Amino acid sequence: MAYNIKLEKGKEYLIYIAYCFASSFPIVQLYKKYNPIFICGENPIDAPKKNFISVREELEALKMKVNLENIAKVIVNSKKLTGLFNSLKKHQGEVWVKIFENDIVFKELFNKPYIKSLGLLPEQNNRLSNKLYQYELLKDVVPIPEFVITKKEKAVEHFGRLDNGNGVFTHLPYGGAGSGARIHKDKASLAKYLATITDKKFILAMTLDVNVSPSIDILIANKDEIFIFGLADQILDGLKCLGATYPSVLPTNIRKECYDIAYKVAKKIAQSGIKGYITIDLIVDKNNNVYFCEINARYAGTTHNRMLAMEKVKPLGSPSIVDLEVMAIKEGTFNGHKLWDEPKEIFWYKKEIFPEFNGTVKQLSMNNDSLELYKKGKGFVIVGQRRIGTVFIKNKTSLGNLICIEKTSKKLEKSIILSNTVIKKYIGN
Numbered sequence: 001m002a003y004n005i006k007l008e009k010g011k012e013y014l015i016y017i018a019y020c021f022a023s024s025f026p027i028v029q030l031y032k033k034y035n036p037i038f039i040c041g042e043n044p045i046d047a048p049k050k051n052f053i054s055v056r057e058e059l060e061a062l063k064m065k066v067n068l069e070n071i072a073k074v075i076v077n078s079k080k081l082t083g084l085f086n087s088l089k090k091h092q093g094e095v096w097v098k099i100f101e102n103d104i105v106f107k108e109l110f111n112k113p114y115i116k117s118l119g120l121l122p123e124q125n126n127r128l129s130n131k132l133y134q135y136e137l138l139k140d141v142v143p144i145p146e147f148v149i150t151k152k153e154k155a156v157e158h159f160g161r162l163d164n165g166n167g168v169f170t171h172l173p174y175g176g177a178g179s180g181a182r183i184h185k186d187k188a189s190l191a192k193y194l195a196t197i198t199d200k201k202f203i204l205a206m207t208l209d210v211n212v213s214p215s216i217d218i219l220i221a222n223k224d225e226i227f228i229f230g231l232a233d234q235i236l237d238g239l240k241c242l243g244a245t246y247p248s249v250l251p252t253n254i255r256k257e258c259y260d261i262a263y264k265v266a267k268k269i270a271q272s273g274i275k276g277y278i279t280i281d282l283i284v285d286k287n288n289n290v291y292f293c294e295i296n297a298r299y300a301g302t303t304h305n306r307m308l309a310m311e312k313v314k315p316l317g318s319p320s321i322v323d324l325e326v327m328a329i330k331e332g333t334f335n336g337h338k339l340w341d342e343p344k345e346i347f348w349y350k351k352e353i354f355p356e357f358n359g360t361v362k363q364l365s366m367n368n369d370s371l372e373l374y375k376k377g378k379g380f381v382i383v384g385q386r387r388i389g390t391v392f393i394k395n396k397t398s399l400g401n402l403i404c405i406e407k408t409s410k411k412l413e414k415s416i417i418l419s420n421t422v423i424k425k426y427i428g429n
Contacts, residue, residue, distance in 0.1 A: 003053050003080060011035050012092045013051075014118065015085075017075065018100035019068050021047065022352070022384025022401040026304035026370040030311070030322045031098070039081070041071045044384045044400070046368040053081075072105040089114050101125070101298045118329055119276045120297055128274065128297040131171045131180070131203055141268050142261045142292045145169070145283070147205035152194050155204055159187050162206045171203035171294075181239045183207055209286045213293065214248050215241075216262045217306050218278050219321070221328035223270040227339040228262045230306030231255055234281070235351055241281075243351035243401070244302045245412075246309065247342075250284060257290045258282055265292065276329050279303065305348050305403065308374040313343045346377075346405065347412040353382070353399040355427050361390040361399070363425055370403050378411070380404040380419040392427070399427060 007013065014034040018024035021042040028038045036051065043054035055074045056066060064070040075081050088095045098118040099106055104126040110117055120128065127133055132149055148158050155170075162168045168190065172180035184190040213234045219227040232244035248255055265280055279300040281293040307321045314320060319327070319337055327334055373381045384400035386392070392399060402419055406412040 003084065005037060005051055005053075005084065007087060007091045013037055013088060013095075015039060015088070015095060015097040016100075017071075017097065017106075019066075019071055020100070020301075020384070020398075022398070023299070023301040023304065024100050025383060026308065027100075027299065027322075029371050030304070030307055030320065034096075034322075034326070036098075037084075039075060041066050041068075042384070045387050046383065046385055053084075055081075068101060068103055069105045072103070072109070075106075076108045085112070085115065118326065120274065120278075124274060125297045128269065128278070128295055130173045131294060132173050132201060134295050135171075135203055138265060138268060138292055142264050143290065144292050145206045145208055147171075147203050149201055150204050151201055152197070152199075155194055155202075156187050156191055158204050159184075159190060162204060164206055166207040166209060169203075169205045169207045171205060172197065172199050173202060183239070208283055208291065211284045211286050211288070212248075212250065213241075213281055213283055214250065214258055215244060215279055215281050215300055215302065216258060217300065217303055218262055218266045218280065219325055219328060220266055220270045220275045220278070221324075221334050222275060222332050223267060225328075225334050226263060226266045226270065227324065227334070228259055228266065229310060229339060229342055230302075231258055232302060232306070241301070242354070243349070244305075245350075246302075246305065246346070246348045251288070254284060254288050254290060258284075261290060261292060265295065269295070275332060277303075277325055301352065301401070302350050304370065305350050308370065309343050309346045309348060310340070312346060312374055312377070313340065315340050345407045347407065347409050349402075349404040349412055349416055351402050353402055353423060353427075354395050355392050355397065355399060356394060358394050359392060359427060361386045361388050361392065361427060363388065373403060373405055378406050378415070380415050380422075382419075382423070 014036045016028050016036045017039045019041040021040050021044050028036050039053045043056045055071055058074050059066050059070055085095060094114055094116055096116050096118045102120055102122050102125045104122045107122040135147060150158055159168055167183050167185040170182045174180055182193055214231050215234050217230045231248045232246040233248045234241045235243045262280055277299060279296045283291045283293045310321050324334055368381050368383055370381050370383055373379055381403050382400045386399055404412060404415040404419055406415050
């Protein structure tokens with residue numbers, strides 16, 4: 001059997017594919033009842049011993065960079081993985097595949113009729129991830145900062161109209177983790193940037209005086225069955241999101257407005273047949289005006305924290321968030337189930353760890369199980385740790401995710417301070 005994975009009689013298996021281990025492994029654990037086989041682009045020290053496949057060695061053997069496009073190529077073309085999929089077909093007929101980010105590069109995988117997507121199809125993901133599509137679709141539905149969709153050669157002409165003293169904001173059609181977004185303080189800065197991009201059209205928008213950028217998770221079964229939960233305040237490094245804190249510290253009326261906007265966004269995209277899990281980012285300015293920012297047609301890096309927090313207060317007998325997602329996608333309904341109230345005594349913090357210097361990993365934290373952390377209800381873990389001796393680059397190499405959880409905000413602050421001491425031991429000084 002490929003990769004020494006033994007398929008047990010009477011069990012059906014799910015394939016879960018992700019580039020990043022740290023954000024995905026806690027979710028994979030929540031899929032436990034679906035017997036997930038986890039295919040990942042990384043091979044961290046805390047990887048599971050069973051039903052885990054890292055394609056990193058195959059990528060390195062082929063001298064390919066570890067990125068989403070190349071991971072997709074290996075998964076589609078690998079003889080060993082083709083053997084795994086064929087064995088699963090023989091074992092159970094249909095093979096359901098959950099991809100953390102089901103990008104268009106995975107389209108070829110779903111050309112096989114027995115392989116089904118447990119989420120948005122690559123074509124749906126590609127369309128919904130396009131910022132131009134999002135802004136055109138939602139411009140009359142929810143508040144959006146003043147913007148124009150422009151061609152490169154016309155962009156500078158719009159600068160004066162959109163500049164409110166803070167410069168203008170450019171949004172490329174695609175680009176994750178802030179890579180497609182920039183702020184330009186003057187026309188010269190904008191013109192210089194335009195010379196570096198190849199996109200023919202993009203969004204030019206007014207730059208807001210941002211107070212906080214919350215994110216929220218959305219689960220859609222159909223246009224009339226939509227669950228929204230987990231409003232959290234994002235931790236930003238410039239325009240790049242490193243994590244989030246929960247619950248949001250925004251005033252009650254502003255939080256309600258965030259949920260209302262999220263519902264309107266979900267309702268609109270559900271009308272086109274979209275179902276499954278998405279997340280959205282919002283902007284709250286200094287005057288507490290709330291605006292739509294963007295849709296992420298996938299789980300967010302903090303989704304597992306929202307799921308685990310909801311799992312902790314789930315009523316006895318209720319399906320989990322993962323169960324509800326499976327219902328939404330396979331059946332197009334929640335079958336009468338209602339979403340329960342969010343936790344009132346769970347405060348969590350998640351941040352991706354980036355070093356402030358060049359160096360090597362010195363030692364490992366013993367704490368890496370986020371499920372056990374949530375069961376205990378206090379403390380911290382580091383998920384997705386690199387191996388001892390791993391060389392890292394200042395501000396570039398991700399060294400895993402720090403997750404803290406406590407019952408009060410003050411205790412959470414203390415836990416974060418203590419965790420920073422452990423991180424220093426992990427990566428050195």
